[in-house]
Amino acid sequence: MAETENIGALLARIDNYIQERFAPQDEALEAAVRESRRAGLPEIQVSPNEAKLLQLLAQMVGARRILEVGTLGGYSAIHFGRALPEDGALISLEIGERHAEVARENVERAGLSHKVEIRVGDARELLAEIAANGEGPFDLVFIDADKEGYPEYVKWALRLTRPGSLILGDNTVRGGGILDPQDASARATNEFNDTIAGDPRLSAIVLPILRERIDGLTIALVREG
Ligand code: SAH
Ligand code: DHB
Ligand code: MG
Numbered sequence: 001m002a003e004t005e006n007i008g009a010l011l012a013r014i015d016n017y018i019q020e021r022f023a024p025q026d027e028a029l030e031a032a033v034r035e036s037r038r039a040g041l042p043e044i045q046v047s048p049n050e051a052k053l054l055q056l057l058a059q060m061v062g063a064r065r066i067l068e069v070g071t072l073g074g075y076s077a078i079h080f081g082r083a084l085p086e087d088g089a090l091i092s093l094e095i096g097e098r099h100a101e102v103a104r105e106n107v108e109r110a111g112l113s114h115k116v117e118i119r120v121g122d123a124r125e126l127l128a129e130i131a132a133n134g135e136g137p138f139d140l141v142f143i144d145a146d147k148e149g150y151p152e153y154v155k156w157a158l159r160l161t162r163p164g165s166l167i168l169g170d171n172t173v174r175g176g177g178i179l180d181p182q183d184a185s186a187r188a189t190n191e192f193n194d195t196i197a198g199d200p201r202l203s204a205i206v207l208p209i210l211r212e213r214i215d216g217l218t219i220a221l222v223r224e225g
Helices: 007-022 027-038 048-060 075-083 097-109 123-132 147-159 184-198
Strands: 065-069 089-094 116-120 138-143 161-170 202-210 214-222
Touching: 007 048, 007 202, 027 075, 027 097, 048 075, 048 138, 048 161, 048 202, 048 214, 065 075, 065 123, 065 147, 075 089, 075 097, 075 116, 075 138, 089 097, 089 123, 097 116, 123 147, 138 147, 147 161, 147 184, 161 184, 184 202, 184 214
Parallel strands: 065 089, 065 138, 089 116, 138 161
Antiparallel strands: 161 214, 202 214
16 A cells, blocks of 8 residues: 555655656667666666656756756766757766766767767866856756765856756755755755755755655756846
8 A cells, every 4th residue: 555655665656657657768768778887887867757857847948058067878968968959059077088988879879969068077177168168158057966066066057057047956855865964965965955045046946856765856047137
């Protein structure tokens, strides 16, 4: 019975129910996950349901230029690539050479190489370059790299967006770890959420995300005017 079963099992069943109906995995997505695993990358990509949500959010704001911080094997990047128009662009930043290589192959297999550029380096430096080169504004910025960097990444995101843009942050609930932060990464995640909540330029919410445990996606809209 749903009400009495183990909470983790119930969350997984609900997540699966949604995925079966709304986020079926095609060959390119399955291959991206499989090849990332084969290459030994950590399996920390967004879930199929969250990925579909990211794709929808990008479509809802009509995103033409997207910036991603933290590529891994390109699973979320493929979703952003699919949300973009043919002449749209995703720039995705990744510190790991091997991660970027695997991601480029996965993106190529998905037929999205013409829209997706993966840059290798520390996001702190790459973001400064992007700003210095005047490559903004972006219609959507997705932050999903090292959690300690989130407070700095959100500052860049604010500089690299315009009114109407979305700034998104993954892993901002962490099974409740943000309620009583015990380590540097939980503290940084908390600081990220507090910064966004307190910034008058933004209107935002944290959306709880079901996985085996509950995580969250921070969704912030850069206000008009
Ligand atoms: N967005 C991906 C998951 C990203 S996992 C998806 O859902 O498919 C986080 C990634 O951030 C890892 O690949 C990690 O190597 C990268 N990363 C960690 N620190 C970084 C940094 N300082 N700059 C750029 N990338 C970083
Ligand atoms: C984990 C999950 C993530 O989505 C991420 O970006 C980093 C770590 C994790 O489950 O450990
Ligand atoms: Mg994440």
